[in-house]
Amino acid sequence: MEKLFKPVLLFVFILSPLWGIAQYSEYEWKERDSWMDVAGIMELAGIEKGTAVADIGCHEGYLSIHLARKVGESGKVYAVDVRQDRLDKLKENLKERNLKNVKVILGDYDNPKLKENSLDAVVIMDTYHEMRDYMEILKHVKKALKPDGRILILEKFKHYTRNKSREHQTDAHTLASKYVKKELEDSGFKITKEVKDFGKWNNESDKTIWILVGVKA
Template identity: 35%
Template sequence: MRHQVLLTLLLPLLAVAQQPATPPTPPALKEYEGRVIAQTMHWQGANWLIRNKREREEGVAKMREELHLKPGMAVCDMGAGNGYHTIPMAEAVGATGKVYAVDVQPEMIVMLNERAIEKGITSIQTIVGEYHDPKLPANSCDLVLLVDVYHEFSHPVQMLEGMKKALKPGGQICLVEFRAEDDEVPIKPEHKMSKVQILKEMKANGLKLEREFDGLPWQHMMFFGLADAK
């Protein structure tokens, strides 16, 4: 009887001991490939994302047109914030499509969900990601869009790896980043990237440039696919 009692007490402990240990979170970087990593914009500044002059400054409608979204596509808005791009993306892919909206700040996700409810959109799946893991399902996305967010990644290698795994065959990662080559773009230097720097970092992570659009007022727009894809 005594042995049975001891076994009952020990079994849960043994089960926990046999579980694989959770890998430690990689250390956050302050620099990557010679570039200073910018701080993530705080959720309390979310109103800046929906400012009235953003269309004029960034040519947002043209940028979204260049994504070539179609009904039924599965896409991701990485660093979605309060859904400035997520909502139009969901409208473009329609009820048969899907948008994964990823952000590391739960407060942003709350605001995004509120906007989606107001619009009656049900095709958005929100995800509270981690700084080193986008938490996207494998083989789930035709396109992953990152607008002015990649330069803030404290774990760029791990985040790109997660996004690469999420791509369907032929899928792409689209970076939209303020141009570091243009001094007229009124953005802090750490929130800008040059084409040379973007290409350097994407190549280091197994991505190749497949298409680019140079017609935006302030930003680069570059589409990358897997370098080893046939």
């Protein structure tokens, strides 16, 4: 799971002490494409040619590589993670695909180390629930975004944790959108889009994907 910069660039960012747990290794990416609506994520995050975007919690680069191809040579992807071994594998994956528009960043658990006012978008996919210093991270993300920049948070919700506390849910590696919505608003973001059912994680009926999109208030 994972963290991001400039010329109309793309930033996908995911952070947490356990950033590697919910992402998949490269050999599983093809199967993941069958149930993950990557094109829909790109549209909601406003990703296009020339975008500067950060992928926080990038793991081995599943989303970062999709983003790199979408933004093209005129865009930029900042792939952030807290584990060097994951980033080393990402570098190999980028080299194999001859992708040169991705900057790999080793972030801290409370700081994705992104340049201020440089990003059009930040994506935190299946990583936010692992973040212990989430308010501090959101503060850094807000600073890194341009005035009209977007943050997109995607999580899978495990139905059996419904009505449980935030701590109970994060211990189960899941999180309800109601908690994140309040945290985004308290951090100075305005929610512009909420998708309550973005499909089923890994086609498992008890794991519903939700998305929140916000901009600086």
